[in-house]
Amino acid sequence: MNYFNQFMLLKFSLNMKNSSIFFVSTPLHVLNSLIIALGEYESNDCILVFIDQPKDRENHYYNILKNWEKSPFKKILYFQSSGNLNKYQHRKNIFKDIYIELNKINFSKIYTSNDRRIEFIYAYKLLKKLNKNIKCIYIDDGIMSYVIHKYSWESPLEILVKKLYYGFWYNRTRIVGSSKFINSSIVAFPKFVHHYLKKSNPILLKSEYFKKNIYLDFLKKILYSFKQNSNIHNLKYILILPHQIELKKYWNFYNKLKDDLIDNNESSHKIGIKYHPFQNGDPLNFKNDNNFTIINSDIAFECIVPFLKKETTIIGDVSTAMIYAKLIKKNLNVVLIRNKNDIRLNKLRPLLNEIGVIEFDSIKNYLNK
Numbered sequence: 001m002n003y004f005n006q007f008m009l010l011k012f013s014l015n016m017k018n019s020s021i022f023f024v025s026t027p028l029h030v031l032n033s034l035i036i037a038l039g040e041y042e043s044n045d046c047i048l049v050f051i052d053q054p055k056d057r058e059n060h061y062y063n064i065l066k067n068w069e070k071s072p073f074k075k076i077l078y079f080q081s082s083g084n085l086n087k088y089q090h091r092k093n094i095f096k097d098i099y100i101e102l103n104k105i106n107f108s109k110i111y112t113s114n115d116r117r118i119e120f121i122y123a124y125k126l127l128k129k130l131n132k133n134i135k136c137i138y139i140d141d142g143i144m145s146y147v148i149h150k151y152s153w154e155s156p157l158e159i160l161v162k163k164l165y166y167g168f169w170y171n172r173t174r175i176v177g178s179s180k181f182i183n184s185s186i187v188a189f190p191k192f193v194h195h196y197l198k199k200s201n202p203i204l205l206k207s208e209y210f211k212k213n214i215y216l217d218f219l220k221k222i223l224y225s226f227k228q229n230s231n232i233h234n235l236k237y238i239l240i241l242p243h244q245i246e247l248k249k250y251w252n253f254y255n256k257l258k259d260d261l262i263d264n265n266e267s268s269h270k271i272g273i274k275y276h277p278f279q280n281g282d283p284l285n286f287k288n289d290n291n292f293t294i295i296n297s298d299i300a301f302e303c304i305v306p307f308l309k310k311e312t313t314i315i316g317d318v319s320t321a322m323i324y325a326k327l328i329k330k331n332l333n334v335v336l337i338r339n340k341n342d343i344r345l346n347k348l349r350p351l352l353n354e355i356g357v358i359e360f361d362s363i364k365n366y367l368n369k
Contacts, residue, residue, distance in 0.1 A: 018108040019045040021127075022073075022139075023120040025052045027277055027300030028320060029113040030061045032139045034072070034218065035209040036111065036186060041072035047105070048073040051094075051119040052081045054278065057298065060225040068221065070214055077101060079119065088165060095122050095166070102126055110134060113141040115179040116151065116172050124181065125169035138185040138197065140205055142320025144176040145187050147347045148194045151175070188327050192351040210306060210328045219303045226296045232304055235293070236269035237261070240301065240316030240325075243276045246342075247283065253317070253339045258284055260363040261315075262291055274301055274321070305329050315363070318344045326355040334358070335366050 020040065022033040030048075037046040050062055062078055065071050079097070082090035098119065107127055112120045115138060127134045143149075151174045154162075163170045173179050178196035187193055190202035209215050223232075239261065241247055247254060261271055273286045275297035286292040295304065301321040305328040313333040314325045326334050334357045338345065352359070360366040 017043065017045045019047065019105045020109040020111060021047045021049060021102075021105075021107050021123070022111040023049050023051055023113075023117065023123065025050070025114060025117060026141075027061060027298075028142055028302060028324075029139065030065075031300060031302050032113065032186075032205060033111060034065075035206060035215065036139065037072040038209060038212070038214060039206060041074075044109070045074045045105070046072050047075045047077070047101075047107075049077045049079070049098075049119075049123075051079050051117055053078065055080050057278070060222060060298070064218065064221045064225060068218065070217065091118060092166065094119055098123050099126060102130070107131065107134060109137060111137045111139055113139045114144075114176055115182060116174075116176055118166070118170070118172070121172055122166070122169065128181075135183045136179075136181050138177055138182045138187075138200060140185075140187040141176055142324065143318065143344070143348075145185075145197060146189065146192050146194060146323075146351060147344045148175055148196070188324065189351055189355075192354070207327055216306060219306060222299065222303045223307070226299050228296050228299055228304075231270075231293060232272065232295065232307060233309065234270065235272040235308070235312060237265075237313050237315055238272035238274055238295070238308075240314060240319055240321045241273070241275045241279070241284070242317060242319050244279050244283075246317075247276070247279075250317070250339055250341060253341070254284060257315075257337060257363065258286070262289065264364050264367045265291060274304075276319075301325065302328060305332070308332065315366075318342055318348055322357060323348075323351065323355065326357060330356070335360060337361070337363060337366070 024030050024033050033048065053059055065073060066076050079094050102123060110124055110127055124136055153174065175196060182200045185197050185200040185202045186205050187202045188205045190204055193202050241254060265271065271292050272295050273292050274295045277298055277300060279297045282294060286294055302324050305325050308329065310331045313335055314322065315335050315337065316322050317337060317339045322334055322336060325332055336352065336357050336359045338359055338361055
């Protein structure tokens with residue numbers, strides 16, 4: 001190779017950016033990935049990959065990001081869930097698409113908020129072959145980062161079948177954040193992560209981005225897209241409801257919470273109701289009561305918090321939305337009503353005390369304090 005060619009090759013390598021790829025499946029994943037990408041897109045090309053997205057719902061986050069002129073993501077990929085129709089073949093087809101895309105770019109970092117997602121695991125194993133120095137970074141997944149939750153156990157036979165069908169790279173842990181290949185993690189509360197994540201040298205999510213104009217510009221676009229940019233400002237109380245699994249599990253608790261709010265709302269303030277994203281319908285039947293106004297469940301509560309008045313009170317039980325409300329807007333009143341049957345509360349209490357979430361046995365006790 002002559003000197004000119006060597007010079008041009010060196011010049012090309014010096015000008016070539018590193019590349020980072022982000023795998024997301026929930027609105028919180030998108031928002032936290034956006035914060036990280038805003039901090040590094042000038043030095044790294046950032047690629048965003050939506051995985052396991054419902055077929056029957058419009059994804060406002062994807063629609064806005066792909067058309068947003070200020071987006072830090074150079075490219076966005078989008079993969080829908082199978083709807084349980086031949087999901088194994090559907091996944092293999094996604095793997096083929098991921099393979100084609102990953103071979104186009106030399107990635108130095110791979111981010112995920114859920115290291116159990118099979119599309120992410122496939123991508124990581126592939127990138128590890130392409131670049132043995134690839135860094136895997138876990139991004140805060142809310143409650144899952146602070147309280148260990150074990151997913152259902154896979155039998156050795158089930159694992160063998162999946163290895164034969166997908167490939168021998170298939171292997172996943174039962175606990176989010178416990179994969180041995182995670183090199184580091186970026187979380188909202190490093191001091192309180194579960195012990196698997198403590199091993200990954202957790203660093204602090206740059207929460208100052210919650211107040212930056214570019215980030216707020218994105219949130220405003222989200223609220224406008226959902227047509228949810230007016231009535232939230234005037235709510236005195238907002239009730240946060242959990243994932244539909246917890247809602248069903250603790251049905252009596254939340255039903256009583258609804259009744260107590262009606263009985264003790266002496267000032268007749270409008271109470272906002274925020275179901276978990278992707279919740280279907282209005283199972284607690286709030287819409288037929290004039291005391292309540294339902295906030296679109298598909299909106300991540302984290303999109304709403306920056307625009308709430310400081311007099312707003314957030315009410316609920318253990319949830320990601322409760323702890324992130326305090327992270328984003330420290331002067332908000334966040335009130336947790338104890339659910340004695342939810343064992344996660346004892347594990348989260350040190351974190352809740354640290355950030356100023358206050359506990360009461362009932363709505364009545366809080367309103368009459």
